[in-house]
Amino acid sequence: MTAHIPDGSPFAPHTTADTKSMLEALEVDTEADLFDIPADVAFDGELGIDAQSERAVRTELAEMFSQNDSLxxxxxxxxxxxxVPSIVDHLADRAEFITSYTQYQPEITQGFLQALFEYQSMLVELTGLPVANCSMYDAATALAEATLLAGRVRSTTGDTVLVPETLRAGKRAVLENYVDGSGMQIETYGMDDGNADLDSLRAIAGEETAAVYAENPTVRGTIEESLSAIADVAHDNEGLFVLGTDLLALSLLSEPASVGADVVVGEADVLGLPTSNGMGLGIFATKETFLRQVPGRLVGASEDADDRRAYTLTLQTREQHIRKERATSNICTNQAWVALRAAIHAAWLxxxxxxxxxxxxxxxxxxxxxxxxxxxxxxxxxxxxxxxxxxxxxxxxxxxxxxxxxxxxxxxxxxxxxxxxxxxxxxxxxxxxxxxxxxxxxxxx
Amino acid sequence: MSFDVPEDKRYLESHEWTSTDDETVRVGITDFAQDELGDVVFVELPSVGDTVTAGETFGVVESIKAVSDLYSPVTGEVVAVNEALFDEPELVNDDPFGDGWMLEVDADDPTGHDALLSPDAYAAQIE
Amino acid sequence: MIHDQARYTHDETKREPLLSEKDQTTVEIDDDDDGPLPADLTRDSVTLPSLSEPEIARHYTRLSQMNWSIESGPYPLGSCTMKYNPKFTEDVAADPNAAIHPDRAAETVQGNLELRYRLQEYLGTIGGMDAVTLQPPAGAAGEFTGILIAKAYHEHHGNDRSEVIIPASAHGTNFATASMAGYDVVELPPGDDGRVDLEALEAAVSEDTAALMLTNPNTIGLFERDIVEIAEMVHDAGGLLYYDGANLNALLGRARPGDMGFDIMHYNVHKTFATPHGGGGPGAGPVGVVSELESYLPTPQVKQTDSGTYEEFEPERSIGKVHGFTGNWLVLIKTYAYIARLGDEGLLDASAKAVLNANYLASQLDLEIPYGPFHHEFAATSGDRDAADVAKRMLDFGVHPPTTKWPEMVPEAMLTEPTEIETKRSLDSLAEAFNRAYADTDEAIESAPSRTAATRIDQASAARNPRLSWHALEPDE
Structure with missing residues (x-):
């Protein structure tokens, strides 16, 4: 490493000789000559961040985290x-996976595409719904996106989402921000001994109901016993039934499709990701009817020029990079690597x-x-x-x-x-x- | 590259074509439009019985990398939609003026069709 | 008999089978007597692959071998800043002491709070911003947070504004974000020089303007030289100036959005600060604001008390939350580690070498580059060649191609950002791949690629006949 600029970025590999010949090719004296920043907005101060060796940074952070009480x-x-079994870290941390970008050139990213296709397939199996995207940020944003989908589907009539009074405050706060720009409303139904109070739900449901949201298990850990009846309340009012759950609960509790769920949201990071301060992996699955309203990325199967099966991101016209202000969502970067981890863990189990x-x-x-x-x-x-x-x-x-x-x-x-x-x-x-x-x-x- | 601009049709600047048999007006998109879009993968059309309005959107055509609104050349009631496009959207690419048609409209003012761009005028526009 | 795994590994005409093609096992859920739940609360069965650990290890290893990554070779995707992801950041993020539940009491997680506080400070300094939230889990979520802050600010001042102005060449997320926040989008056509046209901006700005969203350097790498005037025009109309941080790598240590008049910005830490893209995520999109907007930041923020401890608090007029908890924690740890490793000198060198590399690479290309001077990225045009086809041919030459056909102001654009991590030798071979593909025959570029795991994939078939799970595949497919 001695040939590199001693005070530079340890991850910029230029030797002094290379830098010199590159600058000569460009006919400038220094890199600074390449910048076109007017003097009145140039920054010539110091940020005041001291560079440290790798070992020093590791020590600093280890000491910092050791301040957390070990409970x-x-x-x-x-x-x-x-x-989370060791195999998850070892496979997901392979550089070919973790240091790759979104699969915009599918011919050289078949591996990740297939892994995401398999992840989608696992969700399809567990939810009973035929369409699952390859991730949202977390359960809260997935619920918010499901609500917006319901609003688009019911754009002329319904504008209200009904949520349980026990909805976790953080989730509710995210939902409030997402519906704010859409003109939709949030109303709250009561709970009865931990589960949805159907009388309370029926009392507030009506023709303005775009979606009814319920959780199984609920945030207080109870297993919901009236899913089909909740779905009926939604459907009787031409609204959608949005069901919140998680990857492990899905493996045992009633299959969402069989109880009338139109959209399934929730957390898939119960598998694959250790406790990580709230970092998540949002599930989003729905019916084929709403395929073109789905937010986020979808991986589909196709064929290559030699007629062999191949995978690719598909139906991208829903997304922001093509449909701009009319996209189904602004989401771009998602939680793909967390989805890979969850899939490996689920496959291992x-x-x-x-x-x-x-x-x-x-x-x-x-x-x-x-x-x-x-x-x-x-x-x-x-x-x-x-x-x-x-x-x-x-x-x-x-x-x-x-x-x-x-x-x-x-x-x-x-x-x-x-x-x-x-x-x-x-x-x-x-x-x-x-x-x-x-x-x-x-x-x- | 030259594009087909049939003489028996009228055109919109937004690349829709119309043809009429005096009773109904048939609507589709032009050869130029399908070429610009590339492989059409999805067409969203109104239902029979819906009303479309001249100059307003009546549907959407999607290719892999682009989305385009469809504008109605006339006002009236939709009497037929080309349901074949739902399964075979590629018909829009293969035969834009024939099997790739989209709508038939019972136009309130069938003569409105005559006021649209002539083949010559449209051909000049896309040149 | 040839063993399955050996055959699939060595026969290039076969790919790795799906997990479901290796095994499908149905497990019936126990009924009332044996199971823990009554039958009406459970599903009937689960059908999924049941495979051993060695089989799973080979499956995913084989998949990884069919995947390009920054450690495979050059990855010069414009606007994506594909940098090397330092290995040690993975190790610090895996510290079990940092693996805590987000609902833990603040006094029991002082270490985590300290990291959050210090990262807020680092990012604020780097962007010239007075306060920073770490909560947004991606760049687009950062944009959404920023625009919600602008909206809350205007509403607080009794100012109902309805429009967000965005240059036509901006990232698609900008438009989608403004729309999600309930704003009408006013699209700004580019000026002849590829930058914001002040007359067009003058015409667009009004008392309805909530914000102007701007990327600087813009999406073809040009610095908005008139940024001070732009800021004045927007501020005079009572609007706010939003900085899209996708291209911050060009400016590290040399210019700060806060000094240019921007009021709100997001940082794409998975670009600028080298956290891995993970095949599409997770990233993180922290948002910085000037002091006047500090009280609108999402909750919770972290502050240091007089006694040196750390605590969370809800800003007075907080917009609430944009993530269920506190964002993509593991990514934030890696961000901190990268910044601490580089320090002032390293950050300054990163922008220097990123701009040097882009300019040097451009100088070696046979393709025309219509706009300049550019910084960390440039938009070459493949002229009468189809940019997407040229890109596919580049795959055959062992490099990842640039972003193609965007932004649209450059016809057949090849938006190229090599970042600071490439050597001169690597840039020379990248240039050769560009030039060879560009000069190749129509037949060659249209039939490319041929040396990849898959040859050209039929996008139309995928979209016309969506097959989104293994359930949707025909048995012989």
Whole structure:
């Protein structure tokens, strides 16, 4: 590396001799002569960022992250952690995948296209819907895009989306921003013991209903029992039924198509991605009727000049780079690499592994809730429902105080009400479940 | 490159053509338009019974890399749409003035057709 | 008998089969007695491939071998800034101590908050902006955030504005973003010199103007020399100036949007700061604003307290949220690591070498380049040759071609951005690939490529007959 400019970018490979001959070819003295920036807007100050060696940056960041308290998390509410097998990192981190761009030249990006086609196929299998795109940013933006799709489909009549009162605040905030420019409205229906209150839903549904949104499992971990009835409310009013779920729940719970879902949204990063501070992978699947209204990229099969099967991004006229202000969405860069990770993880689990992990999500939530319920001072689960992965605990003491004490015992849980905690169990933390129960007991005493 | 501009049709600047048998006006897009678009992959048309308005859009034609609005040359009720295009949009490329037609309209004012560009005028436009 | 895997690896007429072609296994969901749920709450069965780990390893390895990447060779896609992605950034992002749940209490995640705070500061300094949000998960999401901030600002000042002005040559996302935010788009035709035409802008700006969205250098690499006047015109009309950060790599350490009069900007960290594109994402699109707009930023922001700890807060007039949580965290860690590694000198050198490489490469091409002087990218024209065909031929010469047929102001455009990572030798071979493809026969370019995993793919067939999953394929297809 000695021939390189010592103070330059370590990733600009120019030798001094090369730079000199390139400048000579351009008949200028320095690179600065190539810039056409008027003096009054040129920046000649210092940014004040000190360059560091690779080792120094790694040390700095390792020290920074070590400031995080090391707590065993029993957390969910839309961001879940499942054990990610080593093979996912090793394959997805292959440079051919991670350092490639969007597949605008399909002839030399068949590998990624096929992987995304397979990811779409897995979602088609699990949702029962024939069209799935190759990713949205996260569940919140996927819900927002589904709502906008419903608004376009119902553009002359319906302008309202009905959402549960328990919709996670972050998701609701994103939805509000997306519908703001479309003139659509958001209305809220009530919940009954964790699940949708059909009377409340029916009371606010009407001809202006463009979409009804429900979740399975709900944000409080309950398994919805009235999906078909919710779909009927949407369809009776000529609205769409948008169902929020996740990749693992899909492997066990009612197939969305069979209960009347028109659009399925949610998180697919429950597989493939470890806990990552909320980074996601939005699912978007729908019926063929709405194919040309789908946001984001779609991979399709075709043939090459030798009549062999080949894959390509398709139906791109929906997208911003062609349709501009009339595009179905402004999305360009998506979460393709996260989709690759989820697909590898799902392939590794196979149908047996997916179903078994999903069944464990029900059983483990049930048994952990039962154990906490036995401790004086708690009632769990709060809702008399089946649960998937997580549940709400009623606390006699203020929930925030309990959570604080659990943190000093080494555990992190959600505070979801003055006297409510939420606990999530997966294969990542299940080995610590007994210790969590002991901590609950300790804290109660 | 020269494009077919049949003598028995009238034209819009936006590259639609019309022909009439006095009862209905048939509408499609020109040879020039299909060549500009490239491989047509999708055509969105109104339904029979819908009303179209002269100078306003009645549908969309898509190729792989472009989307184009379709403008109606006349005002009236749609009496037929070329449903073959839904399965074989390539007909627009293969035979734009024949099998690739799009709509038949019962025009409120059938003489409106005569006021459109003549073949010569259209040919001059695309030259 | 030849083993399947060996055959597919060595017989170039066959490709890697789909997972579903290797296996399809149906697992029935247990009924009430054995399963944890009543049958009316479960699906009947799941049919998916059931394969062993070695089979999966070979499948994806084989797929990776059919994929071009920045580590395969030159990737000079204009407006995409395909830089080398430093390996160590992957390792720092994989730190298990950073892998925390977004709902954790702030006092238990001080390390993560410190990184967010410091990255906000770094980006603010680099862009000349007073405050930065890290939440938008991509460039287009950054644009959306920025335009929502502009909208909230105008509404707060009792100013209902209905239009966003965008040059015709801008990225498609700009138009789609303005439309999603509820604005009408006013398209600005380019001036004769390829830059903003001040007279056209004068005619477009009005009291309805909410914002002008501008890329600088613009999408053919030209610096908007009249940026100060442009800013004045927009500001005098009460509008805001939005900077699309796609081309920031040209300006690192040399010019800052904040100093040019821009009020809002987004950063494409997957371009400028070398985080990997991941085959289409994830990226991140942080947004910077001037102090007057700071209170509109999405929630939460991170601040440092007097005692040196970090906490989250909701800005007073926050637009709310644009991502369910706090954005693409892993990407943000890599961004920080890249900036910290390069520092002032490295960033300044990155823009120097990016511009040197683009200019040197251009000087070696036989193709005409109608507009200049350009910076980190240039739009060559293939003239009477079809740019897409020339590009396909370049694939046969072992390089990735440039962006083609865009922007439209250059006919048969080949928008080329080699970035700072290419050596002179690499640029020379890239130029040779350009020149050979450009000079090749019609027959050769129209039938290209032939040396790739797939030959020319029938786009029309894919769109006319959409087959979007393995369920949609015919058995013999």
């Amino acid at each position: 065993t998390e029993f957390m969910g509410r839309g961001h879940y952690s499942t054990y 196979g149908p047996e592994g997916l179903v078994s992990l999903a069944e464990d999500s029900v059983r483990n939530a049930q048994s952990l809730a039962a154990e906490i319920d036995e401790i004086t001072g708690y009632k769990a689960p709060v809702h008399d429902r089946h649960h998937f992965r997580e549940f709400v605990v009623h606390t006699e003491q203020p929930a925030a105080a309990i959570a604080g004490e659990l943190a000093s015992e080494g555990f992190a849980v959600h505070v979801v009400g003055e006297h409510e905690l939420q606990v999530c169990i997966t294969d990542v933390n299940e080995s610590a479940a007994d210790e969590l129960v002991a901590a609950f007991e300790e804290v109660a005493a």
